Amino acid sequence: MAGAGGPLSRSGLRGRETELAELRAVIGSVARTGSGALVLVRGEAGIGKTTLVTEAVAGAAAEGFSVGLGKADELHHLVPLSSLATCMLHGDRPLLSGDALVDLARRHDQRIRLVERLAEVIEERAGGTPVLLALDDVQWADPLSRFALKQLPRRLRTSPVLWLLSERRGTDGPAARIVAAALDELPVHTLSLGPLSGAAIGRLAGDVLGGCVDARVRGLLEGAGGNPFLAVEMLAGLRSAEGSGEPVPKGLVVGVRGRLNSLHPDTLRFLQRGAVLGRGFAFQDAAALCGRPPVELIPALEEAVRAGLLDDDGDQLVFRHDLLRQAVYVDVPPSARKALHREAAARLVAGGHRPIDVVSHVLRGARPGDEEAVALLRRAADDVLPVTPGLAADLVTRALELVPAARPSWFAAGEHAIVCLTRAGRGREALSTGDRLLACRPPVEVSGRLHAALGGALWNLVLADELRRRTEAALAVGGAAPEVGARLAALRALAMSRAHDLGPARAAGEEALRAAVAIGDREARVQALFALGETALNAGENTLARERFSALCAVDPAYVPEEIVAHQHVDDFETGERLLSKAAEAGGMREAMLLWAQGRQHLELGRLDDAEADFVTMERLEDAVQAHVQQVNGRVIRSRIALLRGDREAAREHLAEARGRLAAKPNPGNTAAVRFLEAVHAEADGDVRLAVDRIRRVQEEGPFLRWRLLRTWVGSAVRMALRGADRELAEDLAAQAEAHAERNPSVPTATGLAVRARGLVLDDPALLERSVALLRRSPRPLVRAAARADLGRALLAAGRRPEAVAALTRARAAFAASGAHAVAARLQRELRGAGAGSQRAASGRPVQGWEALTASEKKVARLVAEGHSNRTAAEVLVVSPHTVNTHLTSAFRKLSVNSRVQLANLVRALPGD
Incomplete structure (x- = not known):
């Protein structure tokens, strides 16, 4: 730290020898082990955090680390990635150049993709030298930097990367959440700096x-x-x-x-304007705020530097400490501060700064009725919406508060707020905002726009009936612009896709699509195609659904996950695989939904291990962005996978998670999925009555779900009904399967399952044999294996032992090959009962060691041992880097290693390697 008379040599480290030694030990551990760590330094303002962090960074650099040292700024705490950028751009060998960082932020319009790209850059550098990234004053980090700091340490835990953060004690900062996210993934150390001794x-x-x-x-x-x-x-x-x-x-x-009292009045004025701009500021910006040419203020700058109040690095002026800046700032009268912040915003924008760069000034200086401030806030919200939708929603909500009610600009800001709140997943806020606006009786055209804007929120809140009521009322009033009318019609059709009678929904969707195409409105066209796709799925018309979603994806590629799943429904996994590969190569949008589609692809193709990894990764990504779309269904499938493997404890945990998430966000589809899972668990526990009750409730409570839920699981449901002596339910299920086959005559799985269901109801080996023959054309190995198992049991009961043994043997082998070891073991017991005891028993993988790894985990481990990064390994395997990270994390746990170096040594020591 420096006083007025010059620098103080190592003064801030007096009394900090213990903490510095601990930091050096962590630095040495990261370099030695090749694995990551996180250190949080906490303490009150001025206690020496910055000096300690700076000393640690210097020491790491001397030890050969590639270092980045940055500082979050109080007045830039809303600018996306501004805080972390100071680390990435620091030093003689920055991790990124300024141009590269700008390009990165411009091209990666989703938080997950942006963070993954940052991880790749850091990982690449860490492949050659250990890395230390230090961020001072993390309590002021911007939302996107905070998001990245929650993801990156655990994403890079297998690389020699040390994260060193400091936070001011007494602030409600993000450090606790960052630490919590990393706590179970890598070593975390907290250093609390107390007062120095006398x-x-x-x-x-x-x-x-x-x-x-x-x-x-x-x-x-x-x-x-x-x-x-x-x-x-x-x-x-x-x-x-x-x-x-x-x-x-x-x-x-x-x-x-x-x-300050000893300074020239020009110097004092200059410092106060600088304090309003922030801890760091440009000389010309402070001069502009003083209303003076920069050349006239050079003496003031020189005096402020001589007084030890400012440092000048050639690019920026910086108050030597935040406390100095705050001491100058509080001497500016509050009303003057407010006016200066507002003037600063206007001057900075006029000087070429982006709206988001001046938002902090706008928020501090805007007064009600300030239309210019409202416009700046809305422009800033649009800029950050793709990467930080929550911040965008906050900004435009504040803009709405600044406009007097019922003005035209109030309704425009309100519509904007509804859109941003919906994108941020804050549907209830969006709905209440819309209702407040509509209560002021806006003009008819404005009312139509507000109802159209509310459509996404109502749909996400699973309020289909309310969506239909509102859109029909708005359409009945009329007066909306053509494109708004087309959007309202499409939303009405979407709401009708949840009705019992889907004929009117189909007609409404077709009419909405024609209107959208006629007027050339892309949003209306997308919504109409989505409505038609949903209607076709709910009607069990899978071929038509595929056509609708393919057309939708041609208009908006963001819907590629829906198109992939639609191809899966018609047994077209080849096209699904091609679309997944294309999306992986392109780094497509909606990565969590792509993982959902990929997980289903692996599941239906009998790749249980890969499916499990996909659903784990999907859930992690949804948790990261707080967009919980498929987590209930993901847990339902993971529970079924666990039962297939024989892991009853994990299966129950997944069921409990699914129930909890359903309670937090109920909807008919998820409710039906959990009810069916409860039936499967009840059957496994021997409670047939409960199993039958749950199946019946699924059938009664959601008629349209008949075509979405039990496509490939109908055989299990029929068997449960028969075991519970509920023949009426079994007949209903079989009829459902037959109706589904009639709707999808070209889909082998649908036709084969219909015959299987009827064969089970009638206990007819001939029908079951025919179902096996039909399902030979199905690409789903677990469906084929289940049909063979049913046939084997029927043949055994009919006294046709050799044929039964052959069918059961093939079924057992198929289940074992897919990793369904519990089912394979059950069939092995049945084979022994049939006198075929010479068959080798199916067994699961060990829990620890190389043989505990799945095939995909072994591939990833070998690639990483060869020196591949997550990104290059993903390119080789044609998957996303997120999936590679999931496989790698699991491999590290099973192999009890903590770094890529340790993994490489282990792989090289394997026999034959």
Whole structure:
């Protein structure tokens, strides 16, 4: 730290020897082990956090680390990635150039993709040298940087990357959430800096004063309370006072005021304007806020630097400490501060700064009715919406508060707020905002736009009936612009896709599509095609659904996950695989939904291990962005996978999670899926009555779900009904399967399952044999295996033992090959009962060691051992880097290794490697 008379050599490290030694130990551990770690330094303002972090970074650089040191800024805490950028751009060998960072932020319009790209850059550097990334004052980090800091440490836990963060104690900062996200993934250390001892403060005084410290000085320093920054400021004031004969100032603000009073009025004015701009600011911006040409303020700048208040790095002026800036700032009267912030926003925008760069000033300086401020907030919201929708929603909501109610601009800002709130997943807020606007009886055209904007929120809130009521009312009133009318019609058709009678929904969707095409409105066309696709799925018309979703994806590629799933429904997994590969190569949007589609692809093709990894990764990504779309269904499938493998404990945990998530966000589809899973668990527990009750409730409570839920699981449902002696339910299920086959005559799985269901109801080996023959054309190995198992049991009951053994043997082998070891073991027991005891028993994988790894985990482990990054391994395997990370994390756990170096050594030591 530096006083008014110059730098103080290592003064901030007085009394911090223990903490510095601990930091050095962590730095050495990261370099030695090749695995990541996170350190959080906490303490009050001025306690020495910055100096300690700076010293640690310097030490790491001397040890060969590639280092990045940055600082979050209070007045830039809303600018996306501004905080982390200061780390990435730091030093002689920055991780990214300024141009590369701008390009990265421009091209990656989703948080997950942006963070993954940052991870790739850091991982690549860490492949050659350990990396230390330090961010000071993390309490002021912007939302996107906070998001990245929650993801990156655990994403890079297998690389030698040390994260060093400091946070001011007493603030409600993000550090606790960052630490919580990393806690179970990598070593986390917290250093809490307390007051310096009297002896340390005494040595600090000796550093400043250059000699012995007398009793008068020691008494003065007691007022610093062990805070080194306050002590240095008091000592600087003491040294200045000794030279001038003035009394010694007491306290920081008083001390700074004393120093300011000796400055020229131009210098004081310049410092105050700079304090309004922030801790760091451009000389020309402060000059503009002073209303003076920069050349006239050069003497003021020189005096402020001589006084030890500002540092000048050639690009920016920086208050030497946040506390100094705050001490200057609080001396500006509050009303003047507000006006200066507003003026700063206007001047900065006029000077070429982006709206988001000046938002902090707008929020501090705008007054009700400030239309220019409203426009700036809305422009800033549009800029950040793709990467930080929550921030966008906050900004445009604030803009709405600034406009007097019922003005045209109030309704425009309100519509904007509804869109942003919906994108941010805050549907209830969007709905209440819309209702507040509509209560003011806006013009008919405006009312139509508001109802159209509310459509997404109502749909996401699973309020289909309310969506239909509102859109029909708005259409009945009329007066909306053509494109708004087309959007309302499409939303009405979407709402009708949840009705019992889907004929009107189909007609409404077709009419809405024709209107959208006629007027050329893309949004209406997308909504109409989505409505038609949903209607076809709910009607069980899978071929038509595929056509609709393919047309939709041609208009908006973001819907590629829906198109992939639609192809799966018609047994076209080849096209699904091609679309998944194309999306992986392109780094497509909606990555969580793509993982959902990929997980279903692997599941239906009998790749249980890969499906499990996909659903784990999908859930992690949805948790990261707080968009919980498929988590209930993901847990339902993972529970069924666990039952197939024989892991009853994991299966119950997944069921409990699915129930909990359903309770938090209920909807008919998820309710039916959980009810069916409860039936499967009840059957496994021997409670047939409960199983039958759950199946019946699924059938009764959601008629349209008949065509979406039990496509490939209908055989299991029929068997449960028969075991429970509920023949009526079994007949209903079989008829459902037959109706589905009639709707999809070209889909082998549908036709084969219909015959299988009827064969089970009639206990007819001939029908079951025919179902096996039909399902030979199905690409789904688990469906084929289940049909063979049913046939084997029927043949055994009919006394046709050799044929039964052959069918059961093939079924057992298929289940075992897919990893369904519990089912394979059950069939093995049935084979023994049939006298075929010579068959080798199916067994699962071990829990630890190389053989515990799945095939995909072994591929990833070998690629990483060869030196591949997550990105290049993903390119080789044609999957997303997120999936590679999931496989790698699992492999590390099973192999009990903590770094890529350890993994490489283990792989090289394997026999044959």
